[in-house]
Amino acid sequence: MSDQAAAARMHETSAESTATVDVVLDYARRRALFEDVPLDEPRAREELERVASGSITDGGIGAQRAIDLFEHVLAPACITTDHPGYLSFIPSAPTKAALSFDTVVSASSVYGGSWMEGAGAVFAENEVLHWLAHEFGLPAAAGGVFVQGGTIGNLSALVAARDRARRRHREAGTRAPERWVVVCSSEAHSSIASAADIMDVDVRTAAAGADGRLSGDAVAAVLDECGDAVFAVVATGGTTNFGIVDDIASIAELTRARDVWLHIDGAYGLAAMLVPRTRGLFDGVQHADSVIVDPHKWLFAPFDACALLYRDPAGARAAHTQRAEYLDHLTDKPDWNPSDLAVQLTRRARGLPLWFSLATHGTQQYRDAVEHGIVLARDIADEIARRPALGLVREPQLSVVVFRREGWTLADYQDWSDRLLESQKGFVVPSSHAGEPVLRFAIISPMTTMGLLVEILDTLE
Numbered sequence: 474m475s476d477q478a479a480a481a482r483m484h485e486t487s488a489e490s491t492a493t494v495d496v497v498l499d500y501a502r503r504r505a506l507f508e509d510v511p512l513d514e515p516r517a518r519e520e521l522e523r524v525a526s527g528s529i530t531d532g533g534i535g536a537q538r539a540i541d542l543f544e545h546v547l548a549p550a551c552i553t554t555d556h557p558g559y560l561s562f563i564p565s566a567p568t569k570a571a572l573s574f575d576t577v578v579s580a581s582s583v584y585g586g587s588w589m590e591g592a593g594a595v596f597a598e599n600e601v602l603h604w605l606a607h608e609f610g611l612p613a614a615a616g617g618v619f620v621q622g623g624t625i626g627n628l629s630a631l632v633a634a635r636d637r638a639r640r641r642h643r644e645a646g647t648r649a650p651e652r653w654v655v656v657c658s659s660e661a662h663s664s665i666a667s668a669a670d671i672m673d674v675d676v677r678t679a680a681a682g683a684d685g686r687l688s689g690d691a692v693a694a695v696l697d698e699c700g701d702a703v704f705a706v707v708a709t710g711g712t713t714n715f716g717i718v719d720d721i722a723s724i725a726e727l728t729r730a731r732d733v734w735l736h737i738d739g740a741y742g743l744a745a746m747l748v749p750r751t752r753g754l755f756d757g758v759q760h761a762d763s764v765i766v767d768p769h770k771w772l773f774a775p776f777d778a779c780a781l782l783y784r785d786p787a788g789a790r791a792a793h794t795q796r797a798e799y800l801d802h803l804t805d806k807p808d809w810n811p812s813d814l815a816v817q818l819t820r821r822a823r824g825l826p827l828w829f830s831l832a833t834h835g836t837q838q839y840r841d842a843v844e845h846g847i848v849l850a851r852d853i854a855d856e857i858a859r860r861p862a863l864g865l866v867r868e869p870q871l872s873v874v875v876f877r878r879e880g881w882t883l884a885d886y887q888d889w890s891d892r893l894l895e896s897q898k899g900f901v902v903p904s905s906h907a908g909e910p911v912l913r914f915a916i917i918s919p920m921t922t923m924g925l926l927v928e929i930l931d932t933l934e
């Protein structure tokens with residue numbers, strides 16, 4: 474065999490590679506259509522070492538053995554995040570259209586970083602971003618990019634915000650503050666502190682009210698103290714633990730009056746703006762300078778995708794464009810290059826699964842699917858309130874329900890949670906609120922039913 478022929482064996486279309494593609498896509502098809510995928514559970518490393526090691530060899534084990542290993546050993550050691558009983562953290566629930574199209578994104582080797590290379594894909598992603606911007610009340614000139622997740626989305630937005638603040642000082646010839654400050658709620662997501670750490674800026678938290686919401690008044694007090702050291706205020710559109718939406722309207726009024734960047738972290742909750750009955754909770758988002766929402770959370774796309782939107786994409790581009798001789802050919806063009814809008818360079822066109830699913834189903838089905846979670850959260854909250862053994866910690870605003878089992882310690886919750894997973898009925902891990910252990914249902918999947926949630930409550934009696 475010539476060197477070239479040997480080198481190309483994994484890439485060329487041959488009987489062997491065709492069989493490999495068939496084996497993989499057959500499995501993908503079965504998995505995508507499987508009705509009752511079990512919840513499954515993690516296994517200890519030692520156990521996996523015993524049953525799953527040795528797959529990397531000089532000669533390869535072949536596609537069939539590798540897929541068998543995945544299907545029967547590795548996949549069952551991963552919790553099924555789109556199972557209707559998965560109610561921890563923030564579940565995932567990709568549509569059949571979105572998850573199957575994700576394989577097309579891979580099969581197509583689309584480079585989503587530049588217009589020159591990925592114009593068609595970037596155009597389609599932008600269709601989705603513009604639709605979202607419109608739903609959020611942002612101006613037509615708003616635009617952005619799909620990044621890996623809310624953590625990178627928040628970081629990228631804050632980097633753009635600080636860049637604007639720095640630029641303003643440069644242009645005015647004034648001295649920038651010694652330490653930059655980002656203001657957020659005491660209930661803000663951990664990724665804000667993480668971003669601040671990476672950026673080496675300080676976080677000042679403004680106290681959320683008794684209802685968990687951050688208000689303009691609380692932010693004003695911090696702004697008065699920190700003056701022009703503040704380069705951004707972060708409001709949360711649906712906290713992860715409770716689904717609480719800050720009083721964004723009063724915060725936006727303040728950031729506009731003081732000309733401070735307003736970022737909305739809506740990774741989980743902003744999807745509820747698609748639903749008329751909850752849209753009003755988010756008044757003020759239309760004034761944001763940047764916004765994020767994760768399609769892999771409540772917009773039914775597969776992992777991983779965060780839609781990051783900027784009011785002024787040109788400013789974000791100035792903050793993020795990487796410059797290098799080999800990139801000049803791209804960056805010197807006036808094209809829309811998604812790479813230039815966030816902390817990234819090479820990028821998967823990770824917005825395409827959502828684009829395909831939205832194009833397939835239309836937006837109304839999305840509104841209905843999000844509303845399902847909101848309605849179900851209210852119904853199960855009522856049921857919890859009716860049960861003497863349980864206590865509702867707070868009325869749900871979106872689709873997260875937090876409650877306690879009266880008289881239980883953290884160890885009781887943990888035992889119960891382990892048994893629930895063992896029974897394969899549900900995955901509900903304890904959380905905490907104000908130092909007290911609590912339980913939490915995060916409802917995303919339209920396949921999650923009242924019947925299932927009641928069945929889970931029954932195990933708490």
Ligand SMILES: *Cc1c(COP(=O)(O)O)cnc(C)c1O
Nearest residue numbers: 622623624662664713738740741
């Ligand atoms: C999930 C979440 C994040 C982080 O998003 P990732 O996609 O997990 O990186 C940030 N903020 C909020 C409010 C979230 O719910």
